[in-house]
Amino acid sequence: MSGGSAFHLPPPSDLSRELQQAGLDVGEVVDHVVRGLQEDLPHGTVDATSQATIAADARATGVFAAREAGVVAGLGVAALVFALVGGDAVEVTDRVPDGTRVAAGDVVLRVSGPTRSLLTAERTALNFASHLSGVATATAAWVDALEGTRARVLDTRKTLPGFRALQKYAVRCGGGVNHRFGLSDKAMVKDNHVIAAGGVVPAFEAVRAAYPDLPVEVEVTDLDQLRALLEAGCTEILLDNMSPATMTEAVAITAGRASLEASGGLTLERAREVALTGVDFISVGALTHSVKVFDLGLDLDETGA
Structure with missing residues (x-):
């Protein structure tokens, strides 16, 4: 989100298909993500820090990286967060499949787009992916x-x-x-x-x-x-x-x-x-x-x- 307050809906068709194939209800997942974003952006507000410190035309690339060994899950949900915030202006690449075992330092997702959008979406995307990866990692230990x-x-x-x-x-x-x-x-x-x-x-x-x-x-x-x-x-x-x-x-x-x-x-x-x-x-x-x-x-x- 680079200055506006509306989320970009509906989600991209490839993410919708992926969520459906994973046995998830797309509408429910979108609702979860929107509620998560609204916690940071209530009543149409904006990311004040990013708005004040980052130029509207600034762009960035970045990586989601694992800082410990485990099993990742929820990276598709994280990609959905970025899509709803930045729309077509944000591109997610190099995403490893959910269920992948990773080591500390492994890149699990790469994202590019307007810097304001990336930083606005960052915490919500991490909240979903970190929690769900925690569940997957705990389960894998029992397996x-x-x-x-x-x-x-x-x-x-x-x-x-x-x-x-x-x-x-x-x-x-x-x-x-x-x-x-x-x-x-x-x-x-x-x-x-x-x-x-x-x-x-x-x-x-x-x-x-x-x-x-x-x-x-x-x-x-x-x-x-x-x-x-x-x-x-x-x-x-x-x-x-x-x-x-x-x-x-x-x-x-x-x-x-x-x-x-x-x-x-x-x-x-x-x-x-x-x-x-x-x-x-x-x-x-x-x-x-x-x-x-x-x-x-x-x-x-x-x-x-």
Whole structure:
């Protein structure tokens, strides 16, 4: 944005196709980006510092570079930020694909255009890319820890409000698997539902009767509950806060009749120990609810008019 206050909409067609292919809703992502920009530019304001210090015809090029090793995600969203601020006057090149493993110092994106536009877009672009790359990097660490086992890492619904689709996309970029997106695409019977229904089997059967075509997973806290659910025909079971020894026994009892998910108090240090019990999935809320941002930086080189 080189002095005006309107964002350039709609987004470029190539970015729209890319977001759609990534399983994201283009309109929702644009709304996220616009809200992010409006935090810096409320009510049609401008970047006062850039307006005062940078000539209107000044141009610059710059690079997004990784300042640590990890997995990048959200670079397409960052490109969208620059497109909405600068329109055709801003060009993004040399962008590495989301999901790429990078080393410290690697250039992940290059941007050229009016200097005012680049600096106006910089923080919002970095906020998206740094956060989503943090999610992808955290997920990849779990994927690496589980390598050679049958277990796969799952995300949860413990996401930032309004950012679930983007955070779950970043989990996929890191090699993880998405759990249910919301409360209606899969039933998840947990302890409070069990109490309300009078037991794990009554709760399972109530969901199956009400929504016969809906996948249903039930949380258990002991092996008796597991046996009862297997007898009732439940094929997705969550093992809540069980020790590795108990999980190993649960895998033996189940004998392939249901998929088993380990959850509760899991850490990266314990990941492989849990995976070696034979469970199918390990769910990790920390992938999204307490992730450390990935250190990305943008350095501009003024090139003149």
